[in-house]
Amino acid sequence: MSTKILPESEVRPNLSHGDEGDHERFSHYADKNKITESMVTGTPIRALCGKIWVPSRDPKKYPVCPECKEIYEGLPKGEPAE
Numbered sequence: 001m002s003t004k005i006l007p008e009s010e011v012r013p014n015l016s017h018g019d020e021g022d023h024e025r026f027s028h029y030a031d032k033n034k035i036t037e038s039m040v041t042g043t044p045i046r047a048l049c050g051k052i053w054v055p056s057r058d059p060k061k062y063p064v065c066p067e068c069k070e071i072y073e074g075l076p077k078g079e080p081a082e
Contacts, residue, residue: 027059028067048072 028047035055038045045050049067 025062026065026068027062028053028065029072030055 009022028049028051030045030047034045037043044053044054046052047065047068048071049065051065
């Protein structure tokens, strides 16, 4: 019998998303060019918060994802987000 020691990992509380469906209640931040391309091609993209989706609705109708907003505000000014 052996005992495994798991490596330490960063644990971040998920305050903005009570369940997986909550992602759909927000507008997400992603690279503007990738959003446009995704809307045309249907290819999924990744938001700053990690959500992968195909943009298809008017983002102005939804509040901004708090996690995306926090990450965006922490980015150095003048550098594009990926």
